[in-house]
Amino acid sequence: MTKLFEKYPWLKSVGCGILVLALVLSICLPLMGMRSAEPDNPILQAEPQEITVLQAGKAPGGAGSGDGVETSGSGANGDTDSDLQGDVEQPDPNEADNEAGQDTEPETVPQEQPTQPDYSEADIGTNTDSNQGNDGEEAGETGEADEDLPLAPLDLGAALTWYKYGSEATSIVCAPGQSVGKRVLLAQLDNGSLPYSLDLTGLDAQDAVITGAFFVRGNEVETPIDTRGAVPMSLPDGAEFQNYVFIVQATATQKNQKGETVKTDVQFTFILRLESGIDLDLQLNWQTLTAPAQATCFANSSVSRTIKGDTIQDGLFQYDFSFLGESAREAEFVSADYRATDGETGVLTQSGTLQMAPADGQDTETYSITVTARVSGQTIRYNFVLTYEDGLDLQLQFTWYKKPVTAQNLLCDADKRVNLTIKHNQLDNGLLDYRFALKGKSASDAQILSATIDGTALNTEKGSYQLQSAEGGTTYTILVTAKVKEKTVAFTVTLRYQSDVSLKMTYSILNKGVETPCSLTCENGKTVTADPIYDDQLMDGLLTYQFSIQGEDAGNVTISSVKCYQTGGDGNSLTLTAPDGSITLLLREKKTGNNLFTVAASSADGTNYEFKFNLPYKHRGDKEVKIKINLDDGMTVTNDTDVNLNVEAWTEDEATGQRTYSLASGTDTELTVTLDGETVRSSGMSGTIQQYVLRPKNPEAGDKLVHTLKIYAEDAYGNSNTLEIKLNGERVQKGQKIGEAQIYIDLSVVGLGTYGPVSYDVLADEPVSYVVLKAILGRDMGEPFGTAKTSLGWATCDYSGTTPETGFYLRALDDGNNLGNRAEALSGDWSSYGADAASVYTAIDQYFQGSAHKEEKAALWRCIYNNKIPLTPASGILGEQAFTIYSGWLYSIGGETFYPGTSMSNWRLKDHDTLVLRYTLACGWDVGATMGSEGKGSAGYCAGCTNGTWWVNHTFQKQKDGTYACTACGLTQDCPHTNSHWKDLGNGSCIQICDDENGKEIGEAKAHEFGSYTADPEHENQHVRTCKNCGAKETGEHRWPSTTAQAKCEEDVTLTLTCEDCGATKEETIPAAGHEADLSSWHKDESSHWHICVRCQKELPETKASHQYALLYGTWRCTDCFAKHSEACTGEVKATSLNETSHQWSCTSCNAVSGVEEHHFDESGICTDCGHTKAPEIPEHNCADHIQGATDNGDGSTHTGTCSICGKSVTAAHTFHYTPNDEHTHTATCSICAASAAQEHDMVNGSCALCYYTPIGPTEPTDPEGEYTDE
Secondary structure, three states: OHHHHHHOOHHHHHHHHHHHHHHHHHHHHHHHHOHHHOOOOHHHHOOOOOOOOOOOOOOHHHOOOOOOOOOOOOOOOOOOOEEEEOOOOOOOOOOOOOOOOOOOOOEEEOOOOOOOOOOOOOOOOOOOOOOOOOOOOOOOOOOOOOOOOOOOOOOOEEEEEEEEOOOEEEEEEEOOOOEEEEEEEHHHOEOOEEEEEEEEEOOOHHHEEEEEEEEEEOOOOOEEOOOEEEEEOOOOOOOOEEEEEEEEEEEEEEEOOOOOEEEEEEEEEEEEEEEOOOOOEEEEEEEOOOOEEEEEEEOOEEEEEEEEHHHOHHHEEEEEEEEEOOOHHHOEEEEEEEEEOOOOEEEEOOEEEEEOOOOOOOOEEEEEEEEEEEEOOEEEEEEEEEEEEOOOOOEEEEEEEEOOOEEEEEEEEOOEEEEEEEEHHHOEOOEEEEEEEEEOOOHHHEEEEEEEEOOEEOOOOEEEEEOOOOOOOEEEEEEEEEEEOOEEEEEEEEEEEEOOOEEEEEEEEEEOOEEEEEEEEEEOOOEEEOOOEEHHHOEOOEEEEEEEEEOOOHHHEEEEEEEEEEOOOOOOOEEEOOOEEEEEOOOEOOEOEEEEEEEEEEEOOOOEEEEEEEEEEEOOOOOEOEEEEOOOOOOEEEOOOOEEEEEEEEEEOOOOOOEEEOOOOOOOOEEEEEEOOEEEOEEEEEOOEEEEEEOOOOOOOOOEEEEEEEEEEEOOOOOEEEEEEEEEEEOOOOOOEEEEEEEEEEOHHHOOOEEEEEEEEEEOOOEHHHHHHHHHHOOOOOOOOOOOOOOOOOOEEEEEOOEOOEOOEEEEEEOOOOHHHHOOOOOOOHHHHOOOHHHHHHHHHHHOOOOOOHHHHHHHHHHHHHOOOOEOOOOOOEEOOOOEOOOEEEEEEOOOOOOOOOOHHHOEOOOOOEEEEEEEOOOOHHHOOOOOOOOOOOOOOOEEEEOOEEEEOOOEEEOOOOOEEEOOOOOEEOOOOOOEEEEEOOOOEEEEEEHHHOOEEEEEEEEOOEOOOEEOOOOOOEEEEEEOOOOOEEEEEOOOOOOOOOOOOOOOEEEEEEOOOOOOEEEEEEOOOOOOEOOOOOEEOOOEEEOEEOOOOOEOHHHOEEOOEEEEOOEEEEOOOOOEHHHOOOOOEEEEEOOOOEEEEEEOOOOOEEEEEEOOEOOOOEEOOOOOEOOOOOOOOOHHHHEEEEEEOOOOOEEEEEEOOOOOEEEEEOOEEEEEOOOOEEEEEEOOOOOEEEEEOOEEOOEEOOOOOOOOOOOOOOOOOOOOOOO
16 A cells, blocks of 8 residues: 555545545535435425315304304313314414514525526416325434434415305415416406415414515516405416416424524415316215315316225225316216226215225225216316325324313324414413323334423423413424334424414394394414304494404503405405494305405514404395205105205296206305204205205114204305205115106107006115116016016116116117117218208208108207217117217106216115106207206207107297298298297187288197296285286186194194295184093092193193092902002002991001992801991881880980880880879879979869879869859
8 A cells, every 4th residue: 555655646635535525425415415304294295275164153143253263273272181183184274474483593594586487388287185194204213302403394385265256265285395286267257356365374384474475477577466365367368278376485483403493485386277167176075983074176187185094984985976166067977986006996986985995915005086077068087096094093192281280182193293372371380281192003012212392301201391481472392202113203293382362353233133242253373254244134234343352461462453355345455443443344246245354463572463354244135045855744764775865946036037046066055954963965966956865864762763854045145945844764674665666768769659657666775776677677686675576578788887786877778679770860970961961951851751750850860960969870779879979878767857967876766756767869958958068069959859748949040041040950941930929719728920920820829838826916815827928817726735733722823824836825823722631541640530631731630530449350440540559559458347238448558448338248247348247137126116225305205215126226205104193283204214294184074184183072163263153
């Protein structure tokens, strides 16, 4: 080596230089790469995302009251022991800018400002997931607290929110230094203007501030704009699109792990591509274990989502697709299929389930779902990429304590970041008590390695930390690392410690003429939205408001400005008085107008605050939305099976008859369906009919349950209505008969008439696909559905779908005799029928010359030609594209022209249904379908046929040669009968009369076409309807519905009856009927019984009585209600003798007694019930002759004693014997009772007749007067 250096001395210098360079690079390169080694920033992957506007502030009368709801996941105001999942997947677009206070002199990290690029041809990209995970990337070791750690990844985005149609909010989120884009349609602009707002979002939004906003049209020079307002947009003549660009510049403030403050300048770019295309998005909805979720994909685009295994049950993905946008009504769901990365494929229906599982040996599986739809003659595709993750399930539960006993929980996923706001008044002197715990399926295999807060080590289990308050608030970063098996993961919690400041908005509205106060409360940097305020709740729209600062630090904060942006205004924000004032709320073209208040405030220390309140303002319509459904009130449905519901809701203009429909997916309209209080999502549309699938639940016990179906509809002009019906649900077995249906095949458009009907037994939960195979082919579908009792017995049925249960689409039918060869239909190529329209018309007319309905058939085929539908070769069987590229099979429910917008596999028949399989030549336009625009072309259709009935409705337009031609079929005629009228023929028909041809009759007479009945103002009991053609009137008596309403007992019942034809109403009063006892049964308790009223079920006191017991049927029962005494009392029942002939029963416990009954003597003369001994038989006698123990009654003539023979008490006359006393008296003595009395003699013939006293000598008569003398 020495010799080498001696020979080449310059090698030493070169070697030293290389070594020095290596040392420098070894230090600098890692520092330069630190930022790239950070975990993925979720905002960096954010592409256009729909953001749901959260509602808050409920109010009586629907005008918003109560406190506002903070839309972040901070958990600062959570309930005791509540678990709040940090919101990391979908940043809140409404978080406002709020520059945080700074602890140290900030280090500024500016970004280089690039020159303005040319955005005129920029690609808007695709709609991808804003959080795709780390794809298995392991987080690096965190290191010790005193190491020089890099900044945490910046979680900051900008949200551009614009208002489609002037009121429907739509948002996309952009990451720093990135650009995102989305398509905007001309039809979505508000009179050529796009209302917008720009906000910062993400966990670092409260420590960031917007420093500039610019607007660029194509490649023009950027123009400064406000963060909210409206910009003009237009599409240049002949251009397919025009790009418009929003540029947002902001400065974010962060703290590194040493607590040092660092500022970063960032820029966001939004590209909106203005087009004139189809407004049709597809929304994929699915159900998680906690709440519904959705992903929205716009036409011919793609969207990605991650499905966590712990969010769905056992990997079962329950989904449905629904169309959104102006073209949703006309969209047709054609097909859906999926492909997994492991090669699995399958067909999906518009709603159903998909079993997800990770690939073998993997934690994830990706499913690519492709959906095809048709609208306005175009085929549109949507792609949903769903990544199913069933790997690491680990969260950090960060628990902190409020005051300091109430636990507040916050969850953070592995390698994610969440934020938390704690207010000064929620802690004691700033002392934060905390606890760390790992949760999830993987928690048992994991342990916490380290925990730090701003670089200071924390206890990995629990502890306390002193937070410091500062002007404008303080931000802390808590970093926790954990090891699970061989993988190290990190959890980041951004903690914001700030003062308690919020803003309260109060105002008053009128509810039924009564002034009602309302209030909303908003946190700093948030937005709250009130319930709509209707124009009848304010006087001329004038709203008087008051704003007041709330919270512990309210005294140091002052409101500095109040502004209001109104979507119904001129696009400029109004500056209002603060803190109170008034403003006139505005509608937007008679529809909902949003009124967004932005209130700015500041504190003495220079801290700025911003609060936003949105008050939607709506018109209260005076019309009633009409709601029509296919289910009847009180009908019977099968529980636990699919029940198809069709809803059509509209408001009709009385003058023109034009209908405005309310749709679930419409703009400014509302259509909600609930079954037993649970919301049911729309499963599709068919024209203006919204389709739903109900799944009535079985009762917990028994077989029957009454379900409540409620439908609420509101149109864009505030007209509304609610329809509520009851459905009687019954528990039945799958495959059990639940009704009968009729099945037809309609081949009218190809001249083959109709086939059927086939009477069919409707079976529970049987799809229509099974019905077709059974009733048309006679196929046996196995248990529990089996075979049909009758079938057409046709030979061929070709269909698509993996099974008849999934994606069934009917492709061909044939009866075995080549229906296609017998059809009256053109085929091949139009060139074989002529080189121009005239020659083709002639060929068509000649083809149908000898056919019935030749004019109608020729008109239809002319329409097919004029709509540029190519012909195809005919085939023997009747299948799709047999004659035209748009020929094929449809199915109709009800027998007319309702065509469900879903596969036959998803439809269930009900009792009395009619199923029609109908062939079409023009994608349904020839058979009354309006499912899509394919086949319609520019000419339209003037002829068609269903169920053997043809219809023609020409629309003539004047030609250059003076003749008139139908715009659809090209039929020409000399006089278009422009000036004509209809004449009433007086026989129930009318005919059109041409005024230009001297009263010539046009066509044939036709039956009157009456409109709806209306009440006849001249006759109270009648209604009238008018022929739409000739004006003939027809009257009829009102048809009042029969009512089952019953009279009430104590008050009158007033009924409002509505005529079933015209809607007229009248009131009927049923007078109070009084109570009527239900004599069919007794109601009873332990002591008494009573009757109740048959109507009101009340107890009737006048019927109440105590139980009267007797021995009935061997049991002591009440003689009235037959209540058993043993059911009311456990006492002993005994009989007590009353006399020689009867006794009475009584209870020794309750003292109940029965009626008196006779003794039941046995052969010994003893009563078997009471034990009374029967007295011996007494001979006939006179008791007075055997009286003993007699006593004088004191009346001088009688005495009373006892008969010595029978023992009866006897009263008898004295039996006297007489003893003389002297010549004047004797003593009468009773020989039985010894009663005595002195009596004068009863002298007869010289002696006493009683005592026989006779004087011894003559007796001198008494002669006191001296009249007598001695003889």
